Amino acid sequence: xxxxxxxxxxxxxxxxxxxxxxxxxxxxxxxxxxxxxxxxxxxxxxxxxxxxxxxxxxxxxxxxxxxxxxxxxxxxxxxxxxxxxxxxxxxxxxxxxxxxxxxxxxxxxxxxxxxxxxxxxxxxxxxxxxxxxxxxxxxxxxxxxxxxxxxxxxxxxxxxxxxxxxxxxxxxxxxxxxxxxxxxxxxxxxxxxxxxxxxxxxxxxxxxxxxxxxxxxxxxxxxxxxxxxxxxxxxxxxxxxxxxxxxxxxxxxxxxxxxxxxxxxxxxxxxxxxxxxxxxxxxxxxx
Amino acid sequence: xxxxxxxxxxxxxxxxxxxxxxxxxxxxxxxxxxxxxxxxxxxxxxxxxxxxxxxxxxxxxxxxxxxxxxxxxxxxxxxxxxxxxxxxxxxxxxxxxxxxxxxxxxxxxxxxxxxxxxxxxxxxxxxxxxxxxxxxxxxxxxxxxxxxxxxxxxxxxxxxxxxxxxxxxxxxxxxxxxxxxxxxxxxxxxxxxxxxxxxxxxxxxxxxxxxxxxxxxxxxxxxxxxxxxxxxxxxxxxxxxxxxxxxxxxxxxxxxxxxxxxxxxxxxxxxxxxxxxxxxxxxxxxxxxxxxxxxxxxxxxxxxxxxxxxxxxxxxxx
Ligand SMILES: [Zn+2]
Numbered sequence: 001x002x003x004x005x006x007x008x009x010x011x012x013x014x015x016x017x018x019x020x021x022x023x024x025x026x027x028x029x030x031x032x033x034x035x036x037x038x039x040x041x042x043x044x045x046x047x048x049x050x051x052x053x054x055x056x057x058x059x060x061x062x063x064x065x066x067x068x069x070x071x072x073x074x075x076x077x078x079x080x081x082x083x084x085x086x087x088x089x090x091x092x093x094x095x096x097x098x099x100x101x102x103x104x105x106x107x108x109x110x111x112x113x114x115x116x117x118x119x120x121x122x123x124x125x126x127x128x129x130x131x132x133x134x135x136x137x138x139x140x141x142x143x144x145x146x147x148x149x150x151x152x153x154x155x156x157x158x159x160x161x162x163x164x165x166x167x168x169x170x171x172x173x174x175x176x177x178x179x180x181x182x183x184x185x186x187x188x189x190x191x192x193x194x195x196x197x198x199x200x201x202x203x204x205x206x207x208x209x210x211x212x213x214x215x216x217x218x219x220x221x222x223x224x225x226x227x228x229x230x231x232x233x234x235x236x237x238x239x240x241x242x243x244x245x246x247x248x249x250x251x252x253x254x255x256x257x258x259x260x261x262x263x264x265x266x267x268x269x270x271x272x273x274x275x276x277x278x279x280x281x282x283x284x285x286x287x
Numbered sequence: 288x289x290x291x292x293x294x295x296x297x298x299x300x301x302x303x304x305x306x307x308x309x310x311x312x313x314x315x316x317x318x319x320x321x322x323x324x325x326x327x328x329x330x331x332x333x334x335x336x337x338x339x340x341x342x343x344x345x346x347x348x349x350x351x352x353x354x355x356x357x358x359x360x361x362x363x364x365x366x367x368x369x370x371x372x373x374x375x376x377x378x379x380x381x382x383x384x385x386x387x388x389x390x391x392x393x394x395x396x397x398x399x400x401x402x403x404x405x406x407x408x409x410x411x412x413x414x415x416x417x418x419x420x421x422x423x424x425x426x427x428x429x430x431x432x433x434x435x436x437x438x439x440x441x442x443x444x445x446x447x448x449x450x451x452x453x454x455x456x457x458x459x460x461x462x463x464x465x466x467x468x469x470x471x472x473x474x475x476x477x478x479x480x481x482x483x484x485x486x487x488x489x490x491x492x493x494x495x496x497x498x499x500x501x502x503x504x505x506x507x508x509x510x511x512x513x514x515x516x517x518x519x520x521x522x523x524x525x526x527x528x529x530x531x532x533x534x535x536x537x538x539x540x541x542x543x544x545x546x547x548x549x550x551x552x553x554x555x556x557x558x559x560x561x562x563x564x565x566x567x568x569x570x571x572x573x574x575x576x577x578x579x580x581x582x583x584x585x586x587x588x589x590x591x592x593x594x595x596x597x598x599x600x601x602x603x604x605x
Pocket of ligand 1: 028029030031032033047048049050051052
């Protein structure tokens with residue numbers, strides 16, 4: 001061991017080169033281009049080269065979509081999973097996420113403004129158990145829709161969910177599909193606009209419940225969207241799936257999403273629909 | 288009768304009984320031996336079937352001889368008339384819909400059917416519906432609602448079909464819309480899990496005023512095999528996964544997910560289908576009569592309330 005080399009590798013922060021590199025740079029999964037994270041931040045984490053949408057945390061969406069510094073009245077931030085099945089490893093997993101992500105579950109909900117229009121915004125975080133829907137998620141959703149009704153505000157959901165319903169809460173998770181749809185039905189009957197934004201990936205029980213019931217459904221480009229996971233389908237039919245199967249563009253073609261919208265244009269697009277369905281200053285119902 | 292591994296000892300002793308019965312006619316000694324053997328068989332059945340693991344219950348729920356929806360339709364209901372197709376794409380034989388009478392009263396039926404023999408199983412796609420199946424079910428929900436006919440659904444599916452056509456035609460959207468519809472119709476609605484309640488594919492026809500389950504039925508967010516391969520990367524650990532998922536009728540009743548358990552003959556409906564059908568009829572009628580007493584608006588409010596309150600969480604101070 002030659003001390004000289006060792007010393008050179010050690011940078012002032014005590015981190016090695018690989019760590020520093022990961023801290024500063026990010027690589028596009030699609031085209032392989034390397035970027036300064038600061039640069040990608042300015043691009044809302046959309047690859048300038050190929051348009052690939054990096055997966056971003058729930059709080060980033062809050063930052064990008066709501067007006068600056070404007071996310072208040074957090075809904076359901078004090079509710080926590082109860083591990084009703086005493087499912088192997090679940091409690092421990094949750095503890096880890098609480099610490100690492102500073103979230104009480106996979107969903108975040110509150111009121112805020114989009115270009116001055118007040119809304120209830122519900123957004124999920126993929127890093128929290130794949131953005132899966134358990135009891136807390138369902139409860140936050142329903143409290144959110146009810147807040148929207150009681151204050152006559154439009155409701156927006158933005159989802160990323162790998163598996164849909166959260167396996168670790170078994171049948172309780174499955175029931176959240178019906179529970180969230182109760183929220184949608186109530187929105188419908190109160191004539192409150194509900195815009196569902198689906199990002200990569202939104203699958204299973206989330207896609208097969210409220211996310212597919214938006215008055216308007218917008219998808220981020222290139223997102224994986226569908227009911228069954230591609231691997232499950234391939235195992236069932238014993239053949240490879242065609243390129244682009246179950247993507248946002250595929251769903252657009254088949255007629256199941258209204259539009260595919262780049263993250264960079266999402267805020268303006270939402271503003272258009274909020275105005276169109278709800279009136280200039282939010283809602284202006286004439287009845 | 289086809290036997291599961293853990294049922295072997297019972298089947299063996301039952302075969303011995305059958306053989307002896309032929310000889311027993313006038314032979315006192317044989318008759319006595321036969322009696323003892325019958326007692327022993329009863330004890331064995333009690334012992335095995337009262338101590339089933341959850342995985343064994345799963346196997347009974349999927350037993351090759353277990354009565355399926357078609358059997359229920361023909362033995363419990365009268366004058367069944369099937370309606371076909373979603374008026375859009377095709378008829379999906381995984382879901383049977385139609386009208387019939389139950390004890391003299393009009394009912395509408397939605398039923399998932401897995402199929403009997405190999406040919407029928409293929410025709411029924413093993414009870415895994417496509418979107419058009421759920422859309423057909425929605426047609427029936429609408430008809431039943433408009434003409435004020437109580438609705439009964441029979442759930443028995445491994446899950447909604449994971450295939451190319453199913454995705455192309457909007458499996459997610461069909462399931463979501465069906466759930467929404469069941470939260471809007473006002474007619475009395477009783478749903479029974481008769482075998483396998485496979486995730487979203489089951490829930491898509493089971494958002495009801497009363498949800499019942501046959502004693503050996505299961506209802507789960509994911510199959511034990513699927514759960515095991517995610518958790519332990521090994522589908523063979525389905526045994527442990529079934530325990531973890533707590534998916535039996537008894538579990539579901541304790542959790543408040545289902546409203547009642549319909550008793551089956553010891554060892555499963557296939558061991559005495561007549562008794563199973565009688566119990567089914569009795570329980571469905573009882574629950575149907577209870578929900579029929581409610582005003583339609585009140586009934587819908589209660590149905591929504593039930594699903595709105597589902598979930599298990601802790602609310603902390605602060
Ligand atoms: Zn790129």
